[in-house]
Amino acid sequence: MSQPIDDETELAVAIGAAVRTRREVAGMSMRSLAASAGISQPFLSHVERGLSMPSMVTIYRLAAVLEVGPGELMPNPLDSQSRVVIVRAGSGNPVPVSSRSDAAIGRALLFDRDSSLEVTEYRLEPDVHISEWFQSNGLAAVYLISGALEVEIDGEGSWQLEAGDFIRHDAALLHRWLLVGNKPAHALLILNHTVQPSS
Structure with a gap:
């Protein structure tokens, strides 16, 4: 593998x-x-x-x-032909959110050319930049593990997530994250590029 x-x-x-x-x-x-x-x-x-x-x-x-x-x-970090995939804590490809020097660094847990599913882990600190607007095809979902996070979706509104909260939306809508308060947050971003959102 x-x-x-x-x-x-x-x-x-x-x-x-x-x-x-x-x-x-x-x-x-x-x-x-x-x-x-x-x-x-x-x-x-x-x-x-x-x-x-x-x-x-x-x-x-x-x-x-x-x-x-x-x-x-992205390079294929895992053998996607395997029936079981495991990414150990601390491993995974690091990818910055933006080109700014203070940008948050995501840890790609599943981000390969053989899969339409992407999973990225973010550990967000108050001093990192995360407020870039994103847009993609398919569906996006966020599961907040700890902390508080505001998810803003252009033209739709914004929602504050607490630990254990989950939000799913059309990834084609411009969206961004904002930390709430001065505390760190831990989140999983899940993207599926093949699933089309229902109209």
Whole structure:
């Protein structure tokens, strides 16, 4: 069974290679992809060469332009053919929420090209940045393990979650998280890119 990529440099190289391959398959220039994804061409060049680690926001934007699932731009951390998958505490691929230096770092528990299901664990501290707006296809769900978290969904409202609370919504709606108070929170984000929300 393959092992999770724990080294951030190795992870950046793997993501960069996947982005470059998908871009070439799509017949897109680096300039065109960068413009469509709302990032600079020099930054995209750094990503493709494994010199910069793209944030979750950037991965989702690139995947949307390339018309692939975000998991197709991530290395396969697990042997998805196995009938049993286990990710030990402290392992999993680290992925920053945004490109800011104070961005929260998520731990991808399941985020691979062979699965439409993504599961990311977040341990959120008051001094980390988490309030990026996200958008994807399929369904999104949050289970709050501890602390308090506000989930804001553009055009729908905002909901405060306490430990044990669960929220599910259409991932295509712009959404973001905000910490409540000055206490840390521990959350699981679950995304399913193949399930279409009911109208």
